[in-house]
Every structure is written in C-alpha cells, then in structure tokens.
Amino acid sequence: MLFLQFTILTFVTVTATAVVLTRDPAKQAIGISFYGLVMALMFFIFQAPDVALSQIVIGAVALPLMILLALTKIRRHEEEQRERKEKKSA
Amino acid sequence: MSFFPYAVAAWLFIIGLYGIVTSRNFVHLVICLAVLQSSTYVLLLSIGYRVGGTAPVFAAVPVGTLAVDPVVQALMLTDIVVEATVVALLLALALQLHKHANTLDPDKLKALEG
Amino acid sequence: MSTLAPLPVVIPLSVAAILSALNKFVGRRLSEALAILTTIATGVICGELLLQARVQPVMHWFGGWTPRAGVALGISFVIDPIAAGAAVFTSLLVLAALIFSLHYFDTVGTLFHVLMLGFLGAMCGFALTGDLFNLFVFFELMSASAFALCGYKVEEPESMQGALNFGITNTVGAFLVLSGIGLLYGRTGALNMAQIGRTLGGNLDGLVITAFIFIMAGFFIKAAVFPFHFWLADAHAVAPTPVCVLFSGIMVELGIYAVLRVYWVIFDGPFAAHRWDVRALLLAVGSITAVVGAVMCFGQRHIKRLLAFSTVSHVGLLTIGFGVLKEGALAGVALYVLGHGLVKAALFLVAGLLLHRFSSVDELELHGRACRMQATGVVFFVAALGLASMPGFATFLGESGIIDGAKGIGQGWVRAVFVIAGVLTAGAVLRVWGRVFRGMGKAEDAETAGAKKIDEGRETNAASHGIPAVMFAPAAALVLLAVAIGLMPGVKRAVRTAAIVMQDRTGYQARVLEHAWIPVTPAEEEHTPIGKGLAWSFGTTAAALVLAFLSLSPYWPSKHVLARPVAKTVHLLRAIHSGHVGDYVAFLTFGVAAFGVVLAVLIHLR
C-alpha cells in the first residue's frame, strides 16, 4: 500500500510538471486529461472513492472537453483570419 | 512517507504558479491554474488520510471501522466543482479575447498598460 | 435561533433561479422590478438582523446541527452588528446599481439581473457566515458572478483581458485561502471559526503563521492591497459602471472585512504576544498601498481607472486602520468603508453618466463638454470632497477614528499617509471636475497628449440626450447619505460598540459554541478634542483643491527640471502596472513570500 501511494504521488508530480511545461495547449489538453485520470487513481488509493468519481467525470472528461472545444474554435478563427488576409492580398 | 504528500502539494502550487507566470497563451495559463488547484486536492487528501483506514462508506464494513476523514472529502468535492466552473469561465473569456484581439499571448496585449 | 438569518442569502438566490428559468418569458421591465424588489427585501431583512444583533449576535445553525461538546457539526451564521451592517450596505449599493442600470445597457437582459442577484447573495453570505470553509464557498460564488459581470462587454478585447486578469489573480487568491484553511483543519480538526480559535488557543508556530499569511494574502488579493492590487484597475476600467460601483464600493472592502473577522476570531489568540509584529507588517503594507494608489490615481486620464486607483489608495488606509488592532480604529474602518463606499459609488455613477452622455470617460477628450450638466457637476464635486475626508462626511469620522487609534499606540505618523492619499486622490478627482465640468485648463489634443487611451465602448443607446432621473438620483442620494451618516449624532459610539463585539474573541466563542452570551460594556461617549483633526482634514481638502487648480493652470511644472525625478518614479510605477497577468502573479508570489519573511523575522527577533 505504502509503495503504491509513493508511486502514485511521484507520478502525480511528474505528470503535473509535464503538463505545465508543455507549451502547446492542444497537447496540454490531452495531458490534463491524463493528469485527471492519475489524480482519480490517487484518490482511489487514498480511500476517497467519492472524490475519485468526481475527478474522473470532471478532470478527465468535462474539463479536457471544454478545453478542446475552445481550442477548436480558436484554431478555426485563426484559419479564418489567415484566409481573409490572403484574400485581401490576392 | 509521513511528509512526502505535503511536499507534493507544495510543489504543485509552485509549478502551477510558474506555469502562469511564464505562460504565453491564456489557454495554457488556465490549464496551469487547474494544476495549481490540484495542489489543494493533494493537501486536503493527505490531511484527512489515516493509515489503515477504509473509505468513509459503511455499506460493506460496520460502523466503527477505522475510516479516513469524510469532511476533507466533502470539501474536495466542492473544490472540484469550483475548478470546473472557474476553468469554464476563464476559457470563455479567453475565447472572446481571441475573437477580438486575434491573440492569446499576454505579451502582445498592451491595452491595459499604466 | 433566528429564522431570518438565512434569508439574505437564499432569497436573492431563489429569485435568481426563478428569473433564469423564466429567462425567455420575462420582459426586461418585469425582471428589473423583481430584482429591485428582491434587493429591497434583502436590505430590509438585513436591517432587522442588524437591530437584533445589537442585543446579541444572531445565530443560525444550518440543518439544525448545533455544536456538541464544543464540536461544531454544521455550518453557522454568526451575525454581529458589523456583519449585519456589511450586508445592509451591500444591499444598498446593489439597489443603487440596479436603479442606475434601468436606463443603461441596451443589451441588458434577464441574465444580468440573475448575475447581480447571485452577487448580492454571495456577498451577504460572505459577511454573515461563521464557518471558514463556507467563507471560501461564498468567496468563490462572489468570484463566479463577478468574473462574468466584469466581462459583460464581450466585444471589447480589453474587457476580456481585464476580466481574465481579475479572474486569474483572484482564483490564485482563493487557492491560497483554501490551502490556509487546510493547514488549520489539519491542526485543529475544525472548520468553525470559533472552534478553530479556541482549539488554537495561544500557540504560535510555523503552521499558524503560514496559515495566517495564506489566508490574509488570499483575501488581500480581493481587497487589492499592494502588491496584490494590480487586477483592480484593469477590472474597473473595463467593467460596466454599475458593476464598478459594487466592486469598488463593497466587494473590495469585504476582502478587508474577511481578514478582520479571521484575525479577531482565530489569529488574535496565537498572535497576542506578537501584536506589534502584525502591526508593523500591516501598517507598512497599508502605507505603501495608500501612497502607490494615490500616485497612480493622479497620473490617470481614464476616469474609471483613476477612480479605481483611488480605491486602491483608500484600501491602503483601511489596512492601516486594521493594522492598529484597536477597537477605536476598527470602528473607524467600518465608518470609513461606509463613507468611502458611498462617495466612490456616486463618483462611478457620474462617470457612468458621462459615458452615457458622451460615450467617453477620457478626461482630456471630455474637456469642457459637461459644463451644462450643473447638478451632476455638483454631485461630483461634493463626492470628491468626501474622498478628501472633509469634516461632515462619514469618511471624516472614519479617518479620525483610525488616526486616534494610531495615536493611542504611538503611531501618529499615519496622519501623513492620510494626508497624502487624501490630497492626491481628491486632487485628481477635482482636477477631472475642473476640466470636464468647468472647462478649466487648456484643451489638449486628446489623441496625442499623454498616455495611450483606452477605448470605451458604449454601454447605452446612441440617442441619449439629457440625463434620465433614474441615473442621476442614485448618485445624489448616495452622496447625501454619506453626509447624513457623517453628521448623525451617536453613530461613532454605536459603531465603536459594534467593534468591541467583533474583537471579543471569548465572547464570540461562547456565543457560537455554548450558546451563551456575555454582554460587552458599550463604548463610552468620547471626549477627545476634535479641533486638531478638523483642522487637518480641512487642510487636506484645501490642499486637494489647490493641487487640482494648480494642475489645470499653465504653471503646472510638468516639464520642469525639478519635476523630472518625480516623473521618473511615476514612470517606473506605471511600468509595473503592465496589464500582464504574468507580472501580476509574480508580484503576488513576491507579496506572499515577503509577508512570510517579514513576519517570521520579526517574530524570531523577539
């Protein structure tokens, strides 16, 4: 049990650091989803099943989904801007 | 193991702050804020933990069994909702910012200087 | 147990839920009427609670979970006069903002009122609760509504950036608070403030100091104390005017209120032997905040931003009042919050009027354009005098309470900070008055002169000639009220008694945990000679007027050799207000670290 706790905490630390240091938000969205799962696992190991379930549905699903949707919109908008510029120059 | 989880909590707070300070994209920044928030999860979780304790659910085990603290878990549930809502609001703001300023880089926004 | 106590929170929230359900079916007028009626009802209930609380603090245990053997199982509202007063004042300002917005946004929808009511309920809950985690919950509820209200004008990128800066810094603050709560819970196993205070007793160690710093810093972010204040100017510059009224008038002050409450219920025991260390920290931080805010205020031309920096400066003065750690000064803080909130709200409303009429809040652009709005000009002028704490205003009572308290502990020098803040902030506002309402000074080319201006989008219909009474009346009423409170006999004494109740830690604990009540001895009538304070305050007001006129005259030495070092300092100060959220969070981290080092070193030295 102790070993398991130690491992998961180390894993949490590493994942969190990696998520922060990932500069591309699209990759980060995947990262944060994975991080959410790791956190949920940690909650299970530390005897918090209620919290773990919340974390799965929020941290691993709802949040990354919102982020991805926002990013999709942002990317589309960027493309649109670029095309508009090209049209102008053409 | 008696201090390690606390140190993890402190590290998550600081790495989250680092991400916010150095961020060049508001979406990235919001995600870093979520990481920062996870610091409070780890803190609360490790405060309420008990060696050998079960989850505070007495469906399969009788009342009186050593269990971990249920209060911090209730607090964490609230905390998780806060995370989701704050992230949603900030993302919405970032989205609108991008629509009208065409950038998400705090370095490139100069309108609020001085 | 009072059955009225939960109503100030649950009534606004209920109406918010109903309005949101009927969003598509309710017309604008009906939704406005409902919102205003709800706010009035909330205010009346809070007023009744205030009356009851003057006898003894009003209690309510949610779910009926009264404490067992000193262990609180549920959440309590503990309503002492200061808490109830804060809730009454909140309702009043929300009412003013709602009335003002009757003629405001053309896109105003039901959802705006839903957000306003949510904000109202959150602020009331924040003021009334006796549970530390519940305080955090209402802090977040306040934030959730405030972020959206701040970014209401979605078509402006500045709005979005300002709201983002606000949202990010305040969220970091919330997590600081939560971490502090976690530390305290790990130590005491309690979330009820009275119980935490009792369990901690007088033991001071690293955990208590850190928890104090985290919680204080978190609430200071909301209160916009240096170096946590950066978000405030951005948020105010971009938020719709009725929202600014609430941000500056009460939300920021509630940050100070929370620190006060937490200090007197929880931390005064552990820090009892180290009050001087806490004082040193708070007086220093307060003074820096007051001066920085005042200097920045004078350098602005965007009127809403100018008023926002004035708020920063006055929050610094409130921090000084808190830092005195005496009941007289605490009463002073309460009165100052009232006086300042009223005149500042009025000033913002006038700024909103200008925006409504001329689609601009740029001081230079508006040069001489409001000469015909005479009544509005008078309100603006009188409110500016209130900002300088002229005798007759509630701010004066507050100021003298704080300064007398400071003198009582041998720190009379804080008078100088009050004078600087008063002269510069009131001077800046009077300068705006002279230029906009009197056409004084030469007309500068708005495009080329000075700093870059922020474009302010319209908040109203284009065809807006004349000033609707509903927009003017709240501003005038608020200024009159500031004077009325200032001249009301016995108000100082009553507030002083309330301050004694707030500081009475053992009484509070007994009331909450044992349902007992030890009455405090009410404050005695004061016989302090008031002449000197009067002279100082009139002097400050006069100096502000002189400064304003001077700055509008051709003799203003803006390019003079001697002015250069000043200009350089100001330039540096402006440079750190960069609008960059990374900077803000870096300063925030610095602030927490500095608080920690200062307090730890001071405590170790003794």
Next chain:
Amino acid sequence: MNRRGRMILFLLSAAVFGGVYLWGLKGLPPVGHYRGPYGDVLNQVATYERHVTDIVTAVNFDYRGFDTLGEEFILFMSVVGGTVLLRRQREEEKSEHKDQALSDESPERQAPEPSDATRVLTLGLVGPLVVFGLYMVAHGQLTPGGGFQGGVILATAPLLVYLGGDLKKFKQITSHTLVEVAEAAGAGGYLAIGFAGLILGGAYLRNVAALGRTGVINSGGTIALINLATGLEVAAGFVLLLYAFLEQTLEIRLRGGK
C-alpha cells in the same frame, strides 16, 4: 516588466514562498495520523442519525449541506456567466443569417460524416451511460457517487449523440429553454428543500423528511431529495456549459469550411 525580470522576481519569490509553505506544512501531523475530532464524530454518528452509509454524502447534503448549496450556485452562476460571455454578438448573428440560406442538406453544413461503426458505437453507448448516471444519482447516500457525479455523466450523454454525428438529434435533445428550466428547477429544488426545513423545523436545510431504513434507496430523508435536485441541476448545468462551447465551434462548422 520584460520576460527576464519577471522570471527573476518569480524564481526568487517562489523559493521563499516554498520555504514558507513547507514551514507551515511541517506543523501538520504526519500523513496518516490525522487526529481532528470533526470527521471522527461524523464517522461514528452519521449512519445512526441519518440512516445513510456513505458518510461523505451525509456531510455534503446534510451536515454541511449549506456549503453544497453554495457550490451548486457557483455552478449555476458560472453557467449563466458562460452563457452571457459566449452569447453571440450582432455581427456574428448577421453572418449566421446569411448562412441560413445554405440548406440543411448542403454538404458544407454537415460535420464530417462519421463512419457507421463509430455511429453505432457511440449511439449504443448512450443508453448504458444514461442508466449508469441515473443509478449513480439514485444511490448517492449508499455508495460512492451521487447527484454530482451522476449528473455530469448524464450531461455527457447528449454529447455522445453529437459525436455520433446526429447533429439534428443533438439540437433536439438540448432544447435550450427546457434545459435551462431544468437547471433552474434543480437549483430551486435545493433551495425549496432548505425552505421546508426552515418552515417545518426552524432551521434552514433541516432534514425533515422520513429517514427510512438504512441501506435502501429512499433512506436519508432530504438527503435523497437533495441528491436528486443536485443531479438535475448538475446534469442540466453541464449540458448548458458544454453546449455554450460547442455552439462556438458549431457556428463555424455551420458556415462550412470557408
């Protein structure tokens, strides 16, 4: 400040900040040796007093039910806030109208067609998901999970329909007004249960309903009711929140790949 100055200021401060935080953490009891009274008392008494087996649910919806009420309204206000912030502006609506001319069947208007396999798979998942969500909402006071967790699961069901490519169905399911009313009803229901406690028991949120037998689905008195209200509010709230974001991308999608 430039990038470098900011970095230096932050790194120095963060080092001290970390020191202060660790100094505070050092004062906590070692991990696993929590000694506070609050949780222990509740672990002992909650099952007897409230006839529930999941103590966390009892804390959330009864002992500290007022916190959860605040929490629900944080969500509520964020949904309203998100709707306000992501509302369409006039110019956007205008361009939208222009695009309405494109017929629904126009290929540009459709999302990239998912393969039949994906469609079957995702749509097939909806049923079990809804059942699972409902189960979780209903058993909140007995086993881990509850209104909140179940609510979010329910909220993802309409999203699956969308992923399955059934745009029209998706729009039907998420009839905006209906979901809005549902959300407000959930939040209002919570408040109403609180009022019932105030009127019948003298304390807001007092548990005034029959407690039932421990271990069955309707045990816990108002806990079970609040659980349902929360489930409704959270499910509807997250649908609205996700929809607000989805609409932003849809709007471009509807205009096709220009």
